Every structure is written in C-alpha cells, then in structure tokens.
Amino acid sequence: MREVARLAGVSVSTVSAAINGTAIVSPRRAQKVREAMDVLDYHPDQVARSLKVGRTEVVGVVMPDITNAFYPEVIRGIEDAAGQAGYSVILCNSNEDPAREQRHLSTLFSRRVDGVLIACSDASTAYDSLIRKRFPIVFFDRLPADTNRGAVCTDNLDAARSATEHLLQLGHRNIAMITGNLLHSTHRDRLEGFRKAMQERHVAILNEYLRGGDLQTRSGYEASLELLRLPRPPTAIIASNNKMMLGLMRAIGELSLACPAQVSVIGFDDYAWTEYFTPRLTVVKQKTYDIGCRAMSMLLTQIGSEGGSDQGEVVQLKAELLIRESTAAPAAKRARVRR
Amino acid sequence: MREVARLAGVSVSTVSAAINGTAIVSPRRAQKVREAMDVLDYHPDQVARSLKVGRTEVVGVVMPDITNAFYPEVIRGIEDAAGQAGYSVILCNSNEDPAREQRHLSTLFSRRVDGVLIACSDASTAYDSLIRKRFPIVFFDRLPADTNRGAVCTDNLDAARSATEHLLQLGHRNIAMITGNLLHSTHRDRLEGFRKAMQERHVAILNEYLRGGDLQTRSGYEASLELLRLPRPPTAIIASNNKMMLGLMRAIGELSLACPAQVSVIGFDDYAWTEYFTPRLTVVKQKTYDIGCRAMSMLLTQIGSEGGSDQGEVVQLKAELLIRESTAAPAAKRARVRR
C-alpha cells in the first residue's frame, strides 16, 4: 500500500480513502491511485483491514451433511446473498456430530467471523452460550428447541399436513410414516403435521405405522420392509426425508409391490431425479434456495444492528406438494375415490 | 490476551508461547494460562495472528456448480483433509461464469488465503497470472490446458474407454455419446476415451452419433431425442455427465423405449439414486471423496514448500465401472453376446 501511495504520489491515507470511498478524493488523484494499484497488481489486505475495523466480512455456515442434496441448494442461496453484500462464506460440515460441530463453531469464532448460519445437529442447550453472547447467529432448517434468535425454515408441520391430506383425499386410511430423528425440529414438525391431519379427519394412526429412521437410506429401507410385511400393511407411506424415501422405493421394488397401485408414496425434497423415477415421485418441495437467501439476509441485518434486536423472528417458508405418479387411490377403494 | 496474561500473572509473550508451544513454558505457568483462558472464554484472534505470521490457514475452493452432486462429495474430502491440518475452507460458486470466477479469485486473494483449489470454468489462459505468481494452487476435476501445476482428477480417458469397451463387448457397434462442453478437460478426455476404444476395435463412430450438450438435464434430453429418432438409432448411448444422463432416461421413457432391451445406457457419477432407478443404472463411479482429499493435501504441500517445486504433478485417479441393469446386449444380437 505504501508502494501504491508512492507510485501515485500521494499518502497512504489517500489511497485508503480512494479505495473505500471513506473520504472525498479528487478525481485526478483517485485515477492515479487506481493506475498505481493496477501496475503493482495490488490487492488490499483484507486481514489487516479486518484487524483494524473489527469486521471480517466473513460468515460461517455449519451444516450436518453436505452430501444431502438439500444443503447445497441452500448454500447457493446463502452464497448469492452473501456475495452481493461483499461477504465470503466459510463452510463447515458437522457430519451430524455435535462434538465436531462445537469444534467448528470454536474455530469460526477464532477466525472472527461476523456471524454464523447453522443447521443444528445438537441439542438446544449447546447454542445457549452463543445466544447469550448476542453473537449474530441465525438457524436454518433445523431449529433449537427455544429459538429466541433469528431462524428460517420450511413450515414443516404444514408441509406434512398437506401431504397427509392429499393421501386422505385419495381415500387412504392406513397411512404410515417413516420419521427422522425427533431431536430435530424438522422431523418433529413433520410428524406433528401428519398427526394433525389424521386427527382432523378422525383417522387413527396405528402405532405400528410409525417407524423411526436415522435419515439414511438403509434405515428407510429397513423400516419400509417392516411396514410392508405387516399383517395389515399401510396403503400409503410418507418418508420424512429424501434418503429414506430412496430406501422405501427399494423395499417396494424388492417386494415386487406396485407403486402406486398397491402402495402410495410421498417423500420430502425435490431433486432432478425424483421426476424421472418410475413412478415419478410425489414429493414435498421445499424452497431451498430461498431458505439460504433469507437466512443470510437475516444474518446480515443482525450483524448490522450489532445485537440490537434481541428477539429474532423465525420465518417459515411454505413448501409445495408436487403431485406426480407415486400417489393414487388405494386399490380396494378405487371405486369411491372422491370420498 | 493482555487480560489473560494479567489474570495468569504472566506476560503476553508467555501466553503466546503457551498457546502455540513456540517456546518452553514451565508447566505451572502453562496451567495458569489455560485456566485464565477458560475463565475469560478467550479465543486467540486468528486474524491478528494471520497478519503477523503472514498465513491465514484458510484456503479457497472455487467450483462451477455446487448443486451438481459431484462437487459436494469432493468438498467433503477437501474439508476433512483441511480440518486435519487446521485449515478452514472458503467456498465459492462460479456458476460456470468465468467473470464470476475471476471475481471470486480476486476476493480470495484479498483475503490472503494460503492457497486455492479450483475446478475451472474458464479457458486456460485465465489462470496464467496466478501460476506465474507461484501462488499455491491445485486444479481438480477440470484442468486448464497446460497444467504445469498440481492437479488431481479422474482418469477420464480410461473411464470412458472402459465404459465403451463394456458396450463393445456386449456386442454393440452403434454407440453414441452425448458429450459435454469440450472446453473442459473432463469432457474432452471422455470423448477421447470413447474414440480410442472404438478405434482399437476398428468400429467407426458415425458423426450423427456425437451430440454436444451443455451439461444440463434439458440438453441431455434434447440430444437424446435426436439420437433416438435417427433412421438408424444407436443401440447404446453414453452420457458424459450425470445430469445429461437424467435427460437421456427421460427421453427413453417418453419414446416408450425399453432400457436396456432396446437401448443401453451408461452415465457418469454414482449417486444414491442411480441404484434405485428402473433400470438400475450402469455408471462410471469417480472417486469423488479421494479427489478432494488428494487435492487438498497436494495444496498443503505446495503451501509448505513456498513455491519450491514449480512443476506440480497431476494425479489421475481411476474410475470404476459399475455394471448394473441399464446395459445389455443389443436386441438384434442377443444370440451372439460373447462375440
């Protein structure tokens, strides 16, 4: 920077002012500065700047599993929103491991990120200290139990309810659900939505129709096998995440059942392949990109207001039910579809 | 840090030494320092440290499309290798846009990252200045034309050749390929491998059997439609990436063709869903995670040796052909499968 100043024949503060627009610099000198920067291929040192101004313009993003296609899409939203504000993103994969998540949080903190975006993989209490510190943070997708800070996620209860209602309207009564880890708000809400919808129609949920999975394909497969081998198997199954839905489809294939003729299926999340599956899958499509955008801009306002507003709002985005070919009226009730 | 020093009853330099193990500190004092750090919830300021030592222990990763499932998997590899070395990762999505890529590179540079991992979405010359600067950089997946720096990618030529040979062995002669953007080494090599294999068996490639796509599903779909409507349609098709394969499968479905009975299909990349497709897809599986790991550790050595070795090696990882159900002998030649 001193070099630039010398070459441009001005002082360092003028260079600084020219770069940041902090003060008014005469056009002529500004031009000279720009030229000098070009000649020297000078890039302002952000780390020195950060040290000085106390902001890094970097945020951390922590999530449980980047190979779950849901997250890359929200990352894209985050990145776009961040980029527009001149922010960069440090990515951290917690791998569903609370210890690892804590470690990541700690290094992010050391790196003096201005804020954190996180999809929890831990119990709620783990984030209390951060929240107390009024450190800018917004939760996305998975929320801790008592979210008194900003958060954005899908309205999972509503989403699951819509899915269930669709099934109910088709005439299904024996509906099962493969649930995810109920420690996570996401899957708790999804189960709740299922319950609500069934209750509203006064349809009972058999205990044996509720199976817990660990979000991986294998568990979805195993749960489905049990479900489908029941003396009175369900005529429709909802999977609480995309990987488990894949396991479900495999189980159906292995048992040589016809979908949707013998069993209807609804999954969560919509990817390129769901539409090309046989049958084309009926799914609940979340607004992944928007979740990322919204979360990021919410974080940005938190950073801007310096812990001003303590009570962050939690934004719930509606999901969309994409009705395709994996859901149909149950075999026995074909005649009276429109109840 | 001064606070810590005071509370521990030592000087700041002792604290520094205790934290970094730079000098020998008596166990008693080291203990006191640790306690003081705990009490004050002190986290060393990495940005100040970076400014001082001239290293940030951050690397930048630039890639064209994070929603292409290939990349998240290599990111996981990168992240794991980075984490072990105490490095963090700044993620940048170039969105296949060279201008955006350059902007990202520029901010990464300003942020004083210690090195960059990149899957190019630009012509080769764009990286020359970086290379000349001897800035630590390793290319992954897509390499610039004249890679004289470190790089790691799949042996795409070999991969495509294996795929083609499999088809040839099944008895196919009319084999088509939906190629990607030939500006990228990846797709150029894949085409080359296809050519080589055909040549070795003295089988001609019809011009009309080569269709270029833009890596997106839609283009794969359109190219496939053209291919399959040819007067003499191919009996087998290779898609140069996973999204285009999806388009291919859709085209097959729409034309009510049977796969593999009427047309065999091979795609690139293996995801959870390829195995659950109907038919289960024969694919070329790249070692995505390993690509990330290797690239990162290669970058780490470059960073370590401070531009010492100018000539970086390029590591080529073998891909694996997973033969499943989307490939079979061509209909007309069922009788003489084992040529």
Next chain:
DNA sequence: CTGTTAGCGCATTCAT
C-alpha cells in the same frame, strides 16, 4: 482535500 500518526491483537526478536 490531504498527510501524519496511533493502534487493532498478536508473534517474535533480544535482553534479562
């Protein structure tokens, strides 16, 4: 409008 200067928090000589 522009130049001079004092730290931001830390690692690192160099004395002690």
Next chain:
DNA sequence: ATGAATGCGCTAACAG
C-alpha cells in the same frame, strides 16, 4: 525460562 519492545497492513482521527 520469561518479559519488553517492535511491527505485520490498514483505518480513522486529527492536524494541516
């Protein structure tokens, strides 16, 4: 083995 002092590159306050 430990402490005092110096400066990494930059911004912001202040003086010109």
